[in-house]
Amino acid sequence: MDTFLSVAFSFPTVVFSVLLSVAIVYWLISLIGLGDVDADGDIDASGDFSGLMVTLGLQGVPLPLVLTLLFLWAWLISYFADLVFGVLVPEGLLHWLYGVAVIAIALIASVFCTSVIIRPLRPLFRRAYLPPLQKRIIGTACVVTSTTVTEKKGRAEALLDGVHLVLQVRSHTPLAHRERAVLIEHIPDKNAWWVVPESEFLAGHSAG
Template structure:
């Protein structure tokens, strides 16, 4: 136990020990209902930070989970590196140099390991946080596959997340076969969607 505490609270492991303790406290608070663990299933695509997360392959799961995995992996790498080789490094400047090298290596390795760990988790969070179809499909382009589309009947095909959907559609402006349109509103009682011609939508005249 003395060895464990000595390594865990020595440089550089102490940095990750503190961060890991913060993460554990966060999850404990969330577990008893005093905190809010709801987080977006994906990181917003805007901003330098989110762009960096996407580049590192850490997107697609809640940020608190990503940080917890990063802290845990970094702590493990740092702890066992210092445990195995720390005693061989002389105290003073060389040990501080060794510590910074371990710090950098732990961060790099933890990013690589965390990226591998979150990859199989993405589908789980994508399903958990995916908005309803009625919200996601609004603004999606479609192609008329029936002979016509009117205010009372019509069908169109749309592609959403790689899936081809055949939808009941309605339009105030008559549309013909293979004409392109845009879904603008859901009709709950008919399980259909109002559409407007794509050219009209792009021109900004979708109010009618």
């Protein structure tokens, strides 16, 4: 037990011990009903974060689950690496450099391990959560929060059932900051949404 605690709470493993502890506390709070797990995965990721998740193969499941698995794998890799090789590295600057290297390797390896684990889980979350969300969000108004919205990039905010969402959006008609638009179609491979200017959407409905 002394060896376990010594390794778990010493650099570099302590970094992941703290992160994993935060994740465990989050799940405990969720289990007793004081919190709410984001069942819609990474749909509310802003900026280029959702694109990074897709690139790393970490999309399609709730973000808290992804982070928990990342922290768990990184902790395991860091713990056993330090347990086996830590005693061979002298204290001082060399030990800190060794610790930074272990953290980097653990993070890279944990991304790979997590992407493999969540791959078979994606269909479960897609069937359980994504279709209802897609149906409810179509026709919802949003406000552009990025500098502009084009066919290649853009971001907007929307309210759905009282929940604030930050979404990646695309538009054939360029939109400016704070301009209002309406979500009309989901783009699955980009985790984004096609939008049209609100005035154009309303005019189309009026004409119909």
